[in-house]
Amino acid sequence: MSEFTSDLAANFSIRHDSDKYRYELLDGDELIGMASYHPDTDDKVWDFNSTHVDSKYGGQGLAAKLVTHALTDAKAAGHEIKATCSYVVQMLRKHPELG
16 A cells, blocks of 8 residues: 655545555544545556545545545556546546546
8 A cells, every 4th residue: 555645734644555446535544535446357447436535524625635646646557547436527627637
């Protein structure tokens, strides 16, 4: 698992749990959100199919930071991005450079 903290408040971090096919958003040690994906059979295309952040953390831009990190990380690793999650679809429309 890789961990990411840049551009997040000190107590928040993002980690990639490749065994569970998701990027996890943490507040300290507490899992508060995730962006899940499903890889195709040859692991070339990752379909981001679900994004969730606990409602008590709403309005802080955390979902956008989580998805931005997940897409940037996946793309940097050579994966093609597919989006069936409506939130990720919106992010890609606003920021096509992430796809």
